Amino acid sequence: MTKWTPTHEAPEPLEGPVVATITGGTILWFVLFLAQLPFYGWFSDHGHLWWLWTCLAGGGLGLVGVWYVRKRDAAIRRHVAAARAAGRESSAP
Template identity: 90%
Template sequence: MTKWTPKHEAPEPLEGNVVATITGGTVLWFLLFLAQLPFYGWLSDHDRLWWLWTCLAGGGLGLIGIWYVRKRDAAIRRAQGEPATEG
């Protein structure tokens, strides 16, 4: 099994503006949900109603993600000794 084990170290993780990324994705899920609402009847007739509920679930999970990454960002800042920004 050792012949399949990588012989180099893993690169450092990329740190970007995670809060903005998760927020943008959450907004996108909710926009997709709202865009599909006028087609509720068509989606229901063609057994594609799950598309609508998938978008709503994505938006809901995104709200949890926003809460999580904001708390994570604040914890990282506290650990580095920087003041946590509100908002």
């Protein structure tokens, strides 16, 4: 098992526009759902109705994801602000 253990440190996680990315993906899932809705009969006749419900589930889970990443982003900002405030207080004479 030791041959599978990494010998180097893991890189720092990449941070980017997470909220915008999740929001964009959520909008895309809902657009796909709405675009397929007029073809409900065709999907039903050919056994592909799960495509429609997959898009709706993706949009619903995306809403949960947007809520989560917004809370995460706010928590990170609060932590950074608290760390800066603590750093300033400890350096004061």
